[in-house]
Amino acid sequence: MSGNTTYLELSQDGGGAHKFYEVTVDGLNVTVRYGRIGTAGQVQASAFPTVEKARAAAARKVGEKVRKGYAPAVQGGRAARPVTRRQVASAPSTARAVAPVLWRFRTGAAAFGIHISEDHCWVGNEAGDVYTLGHDGEVLARYQLPDGVKCLVADDFWIYAGCDDGTVYDLSAKLPFAAYEIASDVDIFWLDIHEGVLNVADRNGGLTVIDHEDEYQWSRKSTGSHAWMVRRDHRAVYHGHGSGVTAYAQDGGGELWHTATTGSVLFGWQEDHSVYAGTNRHVVQRLSKTDGAVEATYRCDAAVYSCATAPGGRYVFAGDCASSVYCFTADGTRLWKLGTGSGSALSMQYLDEKLYMVTTEGSLVCVDASEAAIAAAQSGTVPVPLDVKSAAALPTYAPATTVRTVTAPPASGIVVECVQESGRLRVHVVSDGYEPSWNVQFPRHIRQAGARYVVEALSPAASGFYRVRGEIQRLL
Numbered sequence: 001m002s003g004n005t006t007y008l009e010l011s012q013d014g015g016g017a018h019k020f021y022e023v024t025v026d027g028l029n030v031t032v033r034y035g036r037i038g039t040a041g042q043v044q045a046s047a048f049p050t051v052e053k054a055r056a057a058a059a060r061k062v063g064e065k066v067r068k069g070y071a072p073a074v075q076g077g078r079a080a081r082p083v084t085r086r087q088v089a090s091a092p093s094t095a096r097a098v099a100p101v102l103w104r105f106r107t108g109a110a111a112f113g114i115h116i117s118e119d120h121c122w123v124g125n126e127a128g129d130v131y132t133l134g135h136d137g138e139v140l141a142r143y144q145l146p147d148g149v150k151c152l153v154a155d156d157f158w159i160y161a162g163c164d165d166g167t168v169y170d171l172s173a174k175l176p177f178a179a180y181e182i183a184s185d186v187d188i189f190w191l192d193i194h195e196g197v198l199n200v201a202d203r204n205g206g207l208t209v210i211d212h213e214d215e216y217q218w219s220r221k222s223t224g225s226h227a228w229m230v231r232r233d234h235r236a237v238y239h240g241h242g243s244g245v246t247a248y249a250q251d252g253g254g255e256l257w258h259t260a261t262t263g264s265v266l267f268g269w270q271e272d273h274s275v276y277a278g279t280n281r282h283v284v285q286r287l288s289k290t291d292g293a294v295e296a297t298y299r300c301d302a303a304v305y306s307c308a309t310a311p312g313g314r315y316v317f318a319g320d321c322a323s324s325v326y327c328f329t330a331d332g333t334r335l336w337k338l339g340t341g342s343g344s345a346l347s348m349q350y351l352d353e354k355l356y357m358v359t360t361e362g363s364l365v366c367v368d369a370s371e372a373a374i375a376a377a378q379s380g381t382v383p384v385p386l387d388v389k390s391a392a393a394l395p396t397y398a399p400a401t402t403v404r405t406v407t408a409p410p411a412s413g414i415v416v417e418c419v420q421e422s423g424r425l426r427v428h429v430v431s432d433g434y435e436p437s438w439n440v441q442f443p444r445h446i447r448q449a450g451a452r453y454v455v456e457a458l459s460p461a462a463s464g465f466y467r468v469r470g471e472i473q474r475l476l
């Protein structure tokens with residue numbers, strides 16, 4: 001890379017932070033590259049009106065990192081921290097009939113991430129690709145993220161993708177941006193976000209909680225390892241791991257209850273009053289959110305990789321490691337078992353009599369789960385699945401590498417400003433009509449004290465902050 005470059009690293013003994021930060025000044029341009037050591041990282045670029053201002057901005061960035069413990073280093077001198085990817089096996093189904101699949105979309109790589117909204121279907125894979133589709137299977141857009149997608153989570157109508165590089169991207173704007181950065185010592189297994197608070201379950205059975213400002217709140221270490229489940233509501237965080245499910249007070253105040261499940265937890269789901277844990281001992285167990293009591297057990301024929309419910313828990317669905325999908329009534333009565341036809345379901349979600357699954361083949365599959373379609377399938381009559389293809393001119397979005405600058409905000413634009421408060425850099429709304437004390441969830445890597453930015457829209461969140469919608473531009 002041409003220009004004057006400063007390369008820094010922060011690597012701590014004992015499994016701590018393991019990150020790099022590189023700043024390059026080339027004339028009027030300042031380029032920042034950052035991420036986990038050993039990866040290509042992310043790149044952000046900014047332009048300044050004079051060389052002096054570009055150099056000053058670069059010096060501020062370097063100074064901020066040095067004060068946080070970063071030090072000059074030689075690139076390539078340290079190895080990358082390994083990332084754990086879930087190793088799964090998938091056997092052929094033992095079911096006598098196949099599920100009525102309406103359509104399937106092959107993403108091209110193993111996939112765990114799925115979210116189904118009223119308008120769209122989202123799927124993310126280990127190649128870093130996230131696709132949005134219509135409920136008819138039409139592929140609408142593609143997002144290219146820098147690393148593999150661990151899971152997709154929704155918080156109201158915001159969609160987030162948690163990636164292997166420790167970054168959680170907000171996919172709700174025109175271009176993805178990094179909303180959270182998880183410390184390098186946390187080997188992410190699963191994520192959940194509730195009212196802007198990020199909850200991270202990890203390989204060691206740990207739970208880390210980060211607020212909407214991307215600032216650490218609290219953490220706990222469970223009695224079990226390999227925590228594949230974390231769900232949160234306004235009352236508690238429900239953490240599933242090798243020794244069962246543990247509920248913690250949402251403010252970090254302590255453990256509320258712990259239930260030893262039948263087997264290690266491999267997946268979790270929640271309804272208003274219950275949480276559901278799928279385990280390697282062939283069951284899904286429904287636990288009371290109040291005290292952790294086991295309310296019902298749903299028995300499958302192999303290890304459970306995923307589970308979901310119809311609204312209110314009227315039906316409970318499960319996917320096992322042998323390419324079968326099950327449906328139970330709320331009390332645990334098995335209604336049916338069918339083969340998926342596309343491998344084992346690693347994640348699933350039910351909406352409007354359709355069951356959406358992402359499988360070991362990397363496919364997003366839409367199953368007609370209506371009573372009539374299931375009855376027909378059990379008698380051997382199923383539709384011919386539509387194999388969905390991507391359009392050649394499919395819109396593709398990647399995290400922005402530059403922040404476009406404007407000299408004046410557009411008429412509909414909203415101005416926000418970076419300000420120092422008690423030693424921390426916050427973002428507040430400057431334009432009229434907004435609560436001035438609320439912070440804005442904003443990409444940390446482009447925050448600079450005194451800088452102003454223009455956003456297309458801001459939406460209030462329930463916990464006293466705003467989320468950005470639309471493009472972010474720097475205001476000169």
